[in-house]
Amino acid sequence: MDQPQDFQDGNILIVDDDAGILTSAQLFLKQYYSKVYVELNPQKISNHFKKHLIDIVLLDMNFQKGKNDGDDGFRVLQEILKIQSNTLVIFMTAYGDIDMAVKALKYGAIDFITKPWKNEKFLTTMETAIKLAESRKQVADLKNSRQYHSENEAKDVEGFVGRAPEFVRVKQALDKVAATDANILLLGENGTGKGLAAKYIHQNSARSERSMITIDMGAISETIFESELFGHEKGAFTDAIQLKKGRLELAHKSTLFLDEIGNLSLASQAKLLSVLQNQKFTRLGSNEEISVDIRLICATNMPLYEMVEQGTFREDLLYRINTVEVKMPSLAERLPDIPLLMQHFLSEYKFKYKKTTLTIAELEMEKLKRMNWPGNIREFQHAIERAVILADGIKLLASDFQSSRFKVEKFSNADSLDLKQMEITFIKKAMALHDGNITHAAKELGIDRLALHRRLEKYGIQ
Known part of the structure; x- marks a missing residue:
């Protein structure tokens, strides 16, 4: 049978006190899976879990001569599941007993193989187990990945x-x-x-x-x-x-x-x-x-x-x-989209802040198009949220969207339009706004972190 390409990544551990069984099973499975480990002593199973991500364990049911009740295997199975609860365990035994098979499944095994095995049946069992292992990993990865992406x-x-x-x-x-x-x-x-x-x-x-x-x-x-x-x-x-x-x-x-x-x-x-x-x-x-x-x-x-x-x-x-x-185009390059963006963000924040009656006139929308938005869509979005929060009536005006975060006091008496002083003021405001976080302050200013670092050093801003 050809090597099943989809199953090459499975990590398999074979545990049996018969060295001949281990060698035979490993040589057979190595034809289809790249990572097949073996262990004679069940007490050393935990060492394999420390070194590798074990997906499937092929586990002998009896490790004491003269015993065929499967108790050894059931005990080791419980120990494996304590180490890694999502491990798939397939029991191996020289005694094909249906009652023992049922008991093995009840204890947490997923299947049962009798020795000596038939190669085709053995491989089919492993393929099914690998598919199940991959499915479980995908579910686990999807759950884990939720911490790295927005639920929205x-x-x-x-x-x-x-x-x-x-x-x-x-x-x-x-x-x-x-x-x-x-x-x-x-x-x-x-x-x-x-x-x-x-x-x-x-x-x-x-x-x-x-x-x-x-x-x-x-x-x-x-x-x-x-x-x-x-x-x-x-x-x-x-x-x-x-x-x-x-x-x-x-x-x-x-x-x-x-x-x-x-x-x-x-x-x-x-x-x-x-x-x-x-x-x-x-x-x-x-x-x-x-x-x-x-x-x-x-x-x-x-x-x-x-x-x-x-x-x-x-x-x-x-x-x-x-x-x-x-x-990506700047907001200045897509001014016709301001009404659409306004509708989207206004709808979102009206619902969030329970101000569902808020509206904005078309004339005011035209004024927004003529305003400068150096922070692009992010600044526009923040301005809308702020306007909704501070709104007292039901009509929003273009003036409600003007941010006062970087208001430069020098402009009030118009006695200076010094660009250097303006830049220093903006940087200080941004750093204060974000508690000294350079990454966030740089984003707010519309420059990269390295550029902000250079300006902080240039102006001696701490």
Whole structure:
């Protein structure tokens, strides 16, 4: 029988006190599965679970000569399930007893094999078990991945709307590439909706049944990057108290969205490139390679091509992540969409803050189109939320949407329009607003972290 390609990833442990049985079973299964381990002593089973992710255990029912009641196997089964409750156990015995088989299933085994076995029946049993193991892992991964994506992901995509020519052009491009597995690079200013575009691509892809996994590179420090991306084994470092799957592993068969990829250090870029080239990685503290099948979407507002020339971003990584490159338009390039965006956000916040009677006149909407929105859609959204919160009546005015967060006191008496002083004031306001968080302050100002770092040093702002 040909090797079943879908089952190569299964980790199988065979436990039997007969060395001949172990050798025979391992040689047979090695024809179909790459990771087949054996153990003569059932007391050493836990060592295998510490070293490997065991999916299936083939377990002998009797480890004492002269005994055939299966009690040894039932006892070891309980110990295995205590170590890892989702392990699939298949009993092996030289005594084909239907009552014992029923008892084995009652104790938690999933099947029963008699010795000597028939190869075809043996392989069919293993194929069924591997399918079940894979199904259970997928369910577990979907549950685990919920901590890495918004529960409102599908709802968020409803806001990805527009009629402006620039937006229509972008959406048409995304519709074309969404159905493929091509790597996509989203470029554009802060607040233009790159994250929303990534969700839109994922929701319209063949991988949409699984959760999109997101990593904000601007929010992850260099010291925890590897652990977050690759995961770690228990004991890999001081605080590694249990096995942790990394975002790469959680994104298997799904989409991995790397936001703010321009913030990645050269060392981390090299590690990411290796994964993308080989589709394999190892957890921290392990030598075992894990294969992954991911669709990659990256986003940044940083000038990656200039960074390549400056030597701060790898050229080979850039061409690996931008099979298709899409630039998100600024709000200034899609002013006709302001009424649509207003309708979407206003509807959301009227419901959230229980102010369902709020409306805005068409004349006021035209005034909003003429206002400056340097923070793009994100700033526009925040302004709408603020206006709804502070609204006293039922009619919203364009003046209600003007933010006072960066109001420059110097303008009140118009005795200075010094650009340097204005920039210093804006930076100080942004840093104060976000309690010194450089990543968030940079996003608020519409610049990248490196640019903000340079300005903080230039002006001596603490």
